[in-house]
Amino acid sequence: MKRIFFTHSAIILIGVFLLWYVGYPNTLRWMEGISFFSTAPDFVNLQVDLPSDALAYAGAFILQLFRWPIVGALIQAFFAWVIMMSLDVAIYRISGKEWLTGLGFFAVAYYVTCQIDYPNLTESLVWCLISISIMLVSFFVKRKKESPKQDKKSRILFWSVGAGLPLVLTVISIIMVLNRFPKRFSERMFGLEYMAEAKDWNGILKDVTPMDSHSNNVLRRFALLALLETDQLKNQMFIYGISDADDMIFADYDDTELQLFNTMFYEALGVENEIIHQMFQISATSRFGMSFRAMRRMIDSFIRQGDFGLAEKYLIVMNSAPLSRGWVKDKFADMQVARAEPIAVDPHDGEVPVRVKSETPLLSDVVRLVDAYPTNRKYVDLLLCGLLASKDTGKFWEIFRRVAPHVYGLGAKLPAYYEEALLLASREDPSAIQMYPISNERKEAFNRFVKMMDSNQRNMIIPAFPNTYWAYVYGR
């Protein structure tokens, strides 16, 4: 029994550990992020309303360890191992045949394929409890004794059914999990989320190619956010397939992950209240009524805002999660540093409504932000890029002449897209190209573009003028 036990253990522990650690490390972190554990009485009351909730509470406790993917992967492997070990013992005790234990892998492999659908761990715990129960029951069954004789047939059965079958079933289950497209996509999205939280914008742009961005609206938003943060939106957004201003956020989605993206977008804009708002929404709809990720993001936001009273409250709550105490200690230290620094006075505190219902939600928000903070270049560029993305050249020029002088000194070199839009606007209003110098090279290109349009060669515009506003508006 020892050799089969060690063989099975090696197959399941190595296989499942690698599946999670190599294949789904971000999903492990995400599982911790959406969960919450606390010893605070209110939280316990909420979690243990029903007897079945006790398992969720236990799962929440274990999930704290998933913040470190290597530990999370080990735990996932451990769950599978417990099921395997229990079934091995039960089958061996009932049948008395070592090689028959390999059949238990039908259940183990099935569990491995399902494990990724158990983010709260509740079902994993149920699987373990049932397996252990079966094992315990087997102790009451009269044990059959295996013949000590090791003939050729028994060796073949051992290596084929006892060891070979488990290996094949485990490999198949791992391949099945690795080929689940929605889970693979989520894993990639979670990776992008963590990169965005860590402000690894170049990492995002390395991961999301322009082709990816064209074909997927979630990836596109991450790419556009990275472009905004690296000041490349005004030179690159058309390559990445922007099709509308609202391509930059998820305007009307209730999905947690999409709301989470929105918080990162608003963080990029310094719209802190909206981070808190969205995080509250995410928390309120979560299984636990709160989540570690939301707590951490809110604490960071409160510290940035100088709202130390609330930051302290949330840190005390986080401190009731035993495995977050190190993080809490670090944040208390950060808060001490932040307290010593003067908080910038914002003349428009609380005066800029956001997410007001509108046909163009993002542009409406950004217009109000630009009105309140006219010298904020990020806001101005976002507004102008949003107008370009809307293909409204006339509106772009109308707004541009009002807002650009606050952030682009007269005589400054403008981003290529702006020059292209101004040249296009100058067909209606010649003064559009008089505010800022436009390079001769651009003017000549524009003349070629106009000739192409006049000669009805619109299908040639994209190859002739790639990554231009002209191609974006008129290209086919």
Next chain:
Amino acid sequence: MKRSIIYKLAAAFVAVTFTIGCSRSLGDAAETSQSYPPIYPDYPDCTIPVNIAPLNFRVRGVDGIKSDFKIDGNVILSVSGKKGLIDIPMKEWRKMLETAQGQKIEVEVSTWSNMHPNGIKYKPFDIFVSPDSIDAYVSYRLIEPGYETWKKMGIYQRELCSFAEKAIVENDVNDSGCLNCHSYRNYSPSTMMFHARGKGGGTVMYKDGKLKKINLATTGPKKQGVYPMWHPAGRYIAFSSNDTHQTFFGRKGNPIEVYDISSDLIIYDTETDSVITDPRFSETSRWETFPAWSPDGKYLYFCSADSCGMPLGRKDLHYDLLRVGFDASTGRMGETVDTIRSSALEGGSVSFPRISPDGKYLMYTLAENATFPIWHKEADLEVIRLSDNEIIDASLINSPECESYHSWSSSGRWVIFSSRRLDGRYTRLFIAHMDKDGEFGKPFLLPQSDPEHNMLRMKSYNIPELMRGEVKIEKSKLKDLFNDK
């Protein structure tokens, strides 16, 4: 050899036990401080009712703590604790308050910590024990101070002489819908109402053991009932009917403005199941909200403002405080509408008028503008003496953070109110004494068994209403009500 090890282990055990024993028996502190102890919550100099639960407190960052409670210089009770927590035994506390009523209790706190291993004794502080008792229970809604959605909410009741908290109703009975606006008739736990929104929603009435659900939105003028107040005689309930929205603000400051784009007054007759309206309080050019009866039931107070475009006009939206006569025998409102407080003359915007049971004082929340003060950091409580319409000093009960909903005790000697003073976001309940001359004592935070509960609780207290006793509604009956059984 073995014996020697056993002896050594036994000696070590005795030494450890002795050390632990010594650290637990707190004697006198070696050092003395001239400052008050940094206790949480802030209880020094507050006035408390004779029947309140123990004021347990904590000093953060210390290990051992001792508190001597003295009356006239004599130690009546001495409590020691660990991890900075003073957990006062209920029986001794009650006995002490009985003895101390009308007097002050001097509290002398000593702590032991790494910084003060031999202990430090702080300057004693006083707690004043009023002989005026407070109503036995307070009810409130617990909800995340959130934005649009919630996980679990409910209306709860707390016994004020203990720490016992029980649910009156939780939103598992109405499919996680919203529960709000509970109101009692004359502090009676046997006559109450609340709204339940969402699936199977309606206004739930509980009267003399019987439950009933009505839908005001389909009754009479088909106006939704929102902010209620039960007429003292019991037949009528005044509601405002509000169409409420909210706007979010992006960067710091007040994050939300909650506002109405219409609001009228309606009166529900519980005997005829009919709704009474008055064209003066249903027109679109004025908005009326937050009705409140005078204790004799002869006047209906309410807030009213000229309607304007919201949310852009929020800075210009100022609610006056008005009152109109009411004849309970006919259910009709009087002809004259009096202005109690004019925002045009005195500025600000009034919410939540509440008249003291003796009819002498009127308390309301005053914000700079608009109608929902809980998101207005500047909102404070203000009190008018109705005999001469003079504003009396309420500075002792206000704070730099928002003070909002409030209710009087049935004796009129206590006020319970919600305030965000602890952290700026989570409303907590404070209780303040008002003496017969209209002077406030320093308010105190609703006591909890462990004061840290105030930090760990991730929900806000809404609409504190004092009651004379416990509300006893069977959960199964409530479930049946929503399942239309």
